Amino acid sequence: MVPDPSDTSMKRGRKPAAERCEQILSAAIQVFSEQGFRCTEVQQIADLAGVGKGTIYRFYPTKDELFQAAVEDVMQRLTARVDAAVHGVDDPLEHLRAGFKAYMAFFQAHPEAIELFVHESAEFRRVGQPRYFAYSDMRRQAWINVYQQLIDSGRCRIDDPQQMLDVVGNLAYGSVLVNRISGRNESLDDIADRLLDMILFGVMKPVSLPTRD
Amino acid sequence: MVPDPSDTSMKRGRKPAAERCEQILSAAIQVFSEQGFRCTEVQQIADLAGVGKGTIYRFYPTKDELFQAAVEDVMQRLTARVDAAVHGVDDPLEHLRAGFKAYMAFFQAHPEAIELFVHESAEFRRVGQPRYFAYSDMRRQAWINVYQQLIDSGRCRIDDPQQMLDVVGNLAYGSVLVNRISGRNESLDDIADRLLDMILFGVMKPVSLPTRD
């Protein structure tokens, strides 16, 4: 059933299934991000992917599942990118910084991704937690460990790792989204450092003698 | 169900236009928030408002305009609430704190509001900037002035009021949204102080003698 991998170009568009899948998913991500779930017609995706509508339904039995697959795909790539960036970085602050910057860089490179998550939240709230947050929750414990290490190192004002995780996460998510939706279009790479500096050390000067407690 | 003796409703009741408008808008806000623009049927709104579908079209000639009116209405109330909260608060830090807490409190009281903004961004991106950001931009200069005063008072590490505004705004927006969408449902009132503390003074202890410049 699985076509020979070397068989990339047959006369009648017989491509390996994996390739077809990718082709379709890529088109789906693009169109869904731009138009949203409801406004996207399956035909548009088929056109962009250069396949017939029927072929799409062979791989993804409903429009819903195609959308979910698109979100899943993007989310997996985001996760992989961040994971790769933090891999082997032992110092918890540097670990945090590397992850934060990778996150921002991902959305800089794939501006449509954030829209996809927004669309998912908008249209699929009924059916379980959105994938974005499902993935976030999967990584949650790992990040809490990082924050805990940071706390344990004695460098933190705040001593609740969950609070720290949430504030950093919310700031990152909010910044990416606002930047995209508001139409500002700043470079996310550029603001990543500033944002991180602000959340780490605050916008205010430390109140005098804050640490005597 | 029981007819209000003060004649406030009941089918086929003749009401002043303003009252009908409110009734419809209120139902629209609720249903649109829950289901999103596309998934909402006008009939659902009519049912919830307790009016005929035709009555809705009398006031809002299309579903689109009804949605926009709903967003506008919520946005106006948010703006009014925040404005009221900061009115007369002269100290810039207290002004900022009052505004931030009022913002969070508003979404605590109207959890559906944030969804509406997300839905707007998701479905109406083609047509101009979403109302949320349009409103934000209207108030932008006023807030920059507040941050500038704070900077001028010499209490800030950061000296760019725009950066400060953006980071606080993005954190607030991101926190409200994530809290809602992720399904965490913490009390926004409760986390407001924590968030503000973190962004003001950072999650880290100040690095020793950071301010000798």
Add this chain to the structure above:
Amino acid sequence: MVPDPSDTSMKRGRKPAAERCEQILSAAIQVFSEQGFRCTEVQQIADLAGVGKGTIYRFYPTKDELFQAAVEDVMQRLTARVDAAVHGVDDPLEHLRAGFKAYMAFFQAHPEAIELFVHESAEFRRVGQPRYFAYSDMRRQAWINVYQQLIDSGRCRIDDPQQMLDVVGNLAYGSVLVNRISGRNESLDDIADRLLDMILFGVMKPVSLPTRD
């Protein structure tokens, strides 16, 4: 209950019923002719008549009946006009000519009338014969008598009064309709004589000695 006839203008639009009726009918004729039955909204008629929609429904319980009344009214006026024109004209040829010219003159003066008949035929075929033809049939026998007199006077080539009636009627109806619908807009008064001459004496010269039979 019946208002004093001199009471044409009361403060709150209380007019004698007959006047209201006329007012409404007149508006109905105008709007129906221009837009057709289906495309006309009762509101448009109400607006033009300067009354509320409810008032129209007081006099004409459905839109259908209002339309029928409009057709009836026009048809009655047409009939009356033609009747008046032929009244007392004894010579059958002059009688015919007077009737024909009055018919054409009526549609010259009320160009919208023919449209009304067309609309009636278009929309109400299901329900019995259109009023125009019902009226025509009512006058049919009288006209046949006229043609018979003409025949009896020995001046006719054709000896079937029904054929004569039909050909003259069809020519008249066709000419008015084509002139209106095709957008030619010639003066019907002007062409009436020509048409009548042609149908009476033909467009061809008589074949030699045609009358010896």
Add this chain to the structure above:
Amino acid sequence: MVPDPSDTSMKRGRKPAAERCEQILSAAIQVFSEQGFRCTEVQQIADLAGVGKGTIYRFYPTKDELFQAAVEDVMQRLTARVDAAVHGVDDPLEHLRAGFKAYMAFFQAHPEAIELFVHESAEFRRVGQPRYFAYSDMRRQAWINVYQQLIDSGRCRIDDPQQMLDVVGNLAYGSVLVNRISGRNESLDDIADRLLDMILFGVMKPVSLPTRD
């Protein structure tokens, strides 16, 4: 009902576009003629054509365009029929007779056609000249030439070819329409000769020495 062994139809059948077009158009002509444009539901046409509603919209993107196409189709067939009938007939009087009889025969065979033209005039007056008259105007000059030949042959009382054309055209149109709408339902084939005789030679005997005055 019984599936044609030659596979001409049955639900879900894949047909060449031209065939589908014809199938739909044929149903449209029938239903539109009977009910008029507004009273016809697209579903009725779909049912009669034995296709889904969506299929109709695939070929004719709006109900309006479907109607126009139906009119166009009938008008083309009428024109073709008349053209074929007069082809090669040199004598102008015989040419005229052939055309007139072909015209009447067409409506005898397609009684619904005249209704379609009436409906078009009734509902689409706003948008340009009705197709019937547009087509008529296209053939106008050719017919004027015929009448001019007839005049040149010295056989005519009337010397204006336009008047002759109009009177014959209006009589034909009026006769077909009245015959259909009034519900008389005579055989148009049968009356064609009579009508033509009457319009050619008049209903009256020639006045003696008609040219001496």
Add this chain to the structure above:
DNA sequence: CATGAATGAGTCTTCATTCAT
């Protein structure tokens, strides 16, 4: 397998009619 023609359930919107004021 791949395709896209065919399908029809689902929705917005209109407008004749009703009835509270």
Add this chain to the structure above:
DNA sequence: AATGAATGAAGACTCATTCAT
């Protein structure tokens, strides 16, 4: 009696999904 706000049945059109070729 007159009004026009309110109603909801009706109908054009879309698009996800199916399936014959």
